[in-house]
Amino acid sequence: MLGQAIALPQSEFPPGVEDFYLPTVVPWEGTGYWVTKITLLVWVTVAILIIFFLTAYRNPKLVPTKRQWFAESIYGFVRNNIAVDMIGHKGVRFAPYLTTLFCFILLNNLWGIVPGAQISPSSHIAFPAILAVISYVLFIAVGVQKHGIGYFKHAVVPPAPGFILPLLVPIEIFSNFLVRPFSLAVRLFANMFAGHMLLLVFTLGGFAMLNATPLLAPVSLLSWAMTIALTFLEALVIMLQSYVFVVLTASYVQGALADEH
Amino acid sequence: MARSCRLSAPRPHNGLVWGVSAGRIRPADIVRPVMAGDPKPPPPGDPGDDPPRSDQGFVAMSYLISGIVVWGFIGWLVDRWLDFGGVATAIGAVIGAAGGVYLIARRLGA
Numbered sequence: 001m002l003g004q005a006i007a008l009p010q011s012e013f014p015p016g017v018e019d020f021y022l023p024t025v026v027p028w029e030g031t032g033y034w035v036t037k038i039t040l041l042v043w044v045t046v047a048i049l050i051i052f053f054l055t056a057y058r059n060p061k062l063v064p065t066k067r068q069w070f071a072e073s074i075y076g077f078v079r080n081n082i083a084v085d086m087i088g089h090k091g092v093r094f095a096p097y098l099t100t101l102f103c104f105i106l107l108n109n110l111w112g113i114v115p116g117a118q119i120s121p122s123s124h125i126a127f128p129a130i131l132a133v134i135s136y137v138l139f140i141a142v143g144v145q146k147h148g149i150g151y152f153k154h155a156v157v158p159p160a161p162g163f164i165l166p167l168l169v170p171i172e173i174f175s176n177f178l179v180r181p182f183s184l185a186v187r188l189f190a191n192m193f194a195g196h197m198l199l200l201v202f203t204l205g206g207f208a209m210l211n212a213t214p215l216l217a218p219v220s221l222l223s224w225a226m227t228i229a230l231t232f233l234e235a236l237v238i239m240l241q242s243y244v245f246v247v248l249t250a251s252y253v254q255g256a257l258a259d260e261h
Numbered sequence: 262m263a264r265s266c267r268l269s270a271p272r273p274h275n276g277l278v279w280g281v282s283a284g285r286i287r288p289a290d291i292v293r294p295v296m297a298g299d300p301k302p303p304p305p306g307d308p309g310d311d312p313p314r315s316d317q318g319f320v321a322m323s324y325l326i327s328g329i330v331v332w333g334f335i336g337w338l339v340d341r342w343l344d345f346g347g348v349a350t351a352i353g354a355v356i357g358a359a360g361g362v363y364l365i366a367r368r369l370g371a
Contacts, residue, residue, distance in 0.1 A: 086316070158367050167332075167360045175327035175364075183323065244319075251316035 013208040015200035020123060020193070042121045045107040049100075078102050078246065086250040087257065094253055097138070101131065102246045105188065109238040112196055113231050120238075123192040125185065128245075132185035135249040143256030151256065176255075184248060191241045195234045202227040321365045328361025329354045 026035045056071035064072060078099040083091035108127065112120035121127050143151035156172040157165065206223035209216040336353020339345065 158364055160363070160367055164360075164363070167356065168364055170331045170335075171324065171328045171357065171360050171364060174331045175323050179323055179327055183319075247316050248319060251320070 013204045015197060015204055019200060020119070020196070022119070037117075037119065038121045038124060041111045041117055041119075042108065042127070045104065045111070045121070048107060049103050074103065075099050082243075082246055082250050086247065087254045090257060091250065091254070094250065098246050098250060101135070101249065102242055105131065105242040105245055106238065109188075109192055109242055112192055112199075112238060113234050118199070119196055120192045122188055122241075123196050125189045128185040128188040131188075131245070132181045135184060135245075135252065136181040139249070139252040139256045142253055146257055155255070180248075180252060184245060188241050188245055191237055195230075195237055198230055199227055199234065202230060317369055321369060324364045324368070325358065325361040328357035328359070328364070330357070332357025332360065 021033070022037045024033055024036055025040060052067075053071055056065075056067045060068060075095070079092065079095040082102075083095040083098050085091075087094060105122065108121045110120075111117040112123065140151075143155065147154050155176050156169055158168050158172060160168055202223050206220040206227070209223065210220045333350055333354035336349040336351070336356075339349040339353070340347055343349070
């Protein structure tokens with residue numbers, strides 16, 4: 001709260017898109033916007049994940065340490081509840097990718113509610129977009145590997161009588177090859193963007209009302225209480241969106257691996 | 262029938278994880294059942310069963326919206342071309358919605 005009070009003079013109300021473009025954190029001139037808080041948060045995410053999993057698995061014990069138990073639980077959750085449940089026993093070979101994806105998205109999203117960070121890299125479309133492209137290339141590659149080039153026919157020609165196919169094939173192409181990567185990226189991005197915007201509105205709105213007239217102080221307090229409540233809502237959205245991204249990736253892989261009907 | 266098989270005496274197998282051949286087992290998979298204090302295999306269901314799917318809502322939504330958007334767009338192009346004043350767009354959207362529903366029934370219902 002103190003940090004925001006200090007930052008208040010620069011903060012305009014209402015908040016806008018420009019609030020997502022933070023200044024560079026590198027002190028010297030001429031570096032442009034290559035190293036911002038967003039960049040740093042992604043680097044920290046990657047560092048945390050690498051260090052955590054390396055140390056957790058470096059010396060696995062039969063009776064696990066807490067850290068190892070935690071790492072095992074995360075991997076076991078994605079492996080059993082997403083990969084195997086969605087794809088079947090063949091899904092085990094995708095569990096490492098899905099776990100990496102899940103942890104990366106979850107941590108990146110989590111920065112949105114970590115005090116002091118309070119902005120998620122996922123609220124910039126670039127990160128979800130690249131993740132969606134990776135998943136997109138993955139499921140197409142898996143499909144081509146399994147069915148050969150016939151995968152595309154398998155994917156866009158539904159089991160239906162021939163006269164209705166001209167109606168259905170465009171829908172299948174649009175739904176399977178255009179909407180999928182787009183919706184993966186936009187769903188994650190928009191949720192994190194809107195969440196950050198919501199918190200900004202209630203936090204800065206409290207200050208705006210307080211600055212307008214002291215009579216509105218009780219409403220400002222209500223607004224900040226709402227900020228706290230919405231932070232918990234954000235926690236839910238963060239978990240849900242990382243789960244949904246991974247579940248849908250697994251679903252697309254499952255579709256690519258499915259046998260002919 | 263498969264359930265009774267699972268409850269019978271342990272089957273001989275050379276892997277540490279049920280249903281996974283030894284070559285597929287990664288170190289994490291070897292330690293996991295012991296670590297979690299849960300040596301049972303995850304409930305695999307019968308091989309013929311479809312696994313429970315939590316993604317079908319998204320798939321259904323995607324088909325429905327895709328149908329409306331694709332055929333609505335084609336209808337809109339026809340409108341632009343022949344100057345029907347929006348009638349073709351409406352017809353296209355309805356036909357697309359019908360196609361989407363049909364696809365949901367075929368892909369998810371069967």
